[in-house]
Amino acid sequence: MALRKEHELHKRRSGLNKGVGILLAAFVVLVMALTMVKVTSATFKFPDAQGEQN
Known part of the structure; x- marks a missing residue:
């Protein structure tokens, strides 16, 4: 049981926070x-490492 009753503003913000969380x-x-x-496509190739030059 909560010590204080939740304010109405917190209830409205809770809904907004849930919406933002769902969008994220x-x-x-x-x-x-x-x-x-992109990674599983047939034309994808890893770039050659430029540090490995002989």
Whole structure:
């Protein structure tokens, strides 16, 4: 049981925080999906290391 009753402003901010969290998670999933698609494509090649010259 809480010592004090939660203020109405905190309830409104809680909803906003959940929305921002969902948008942030969606952005992370989008970046991960685009990375996986690019890395697993047939034309993807790792860049040659420039430090390994003979």
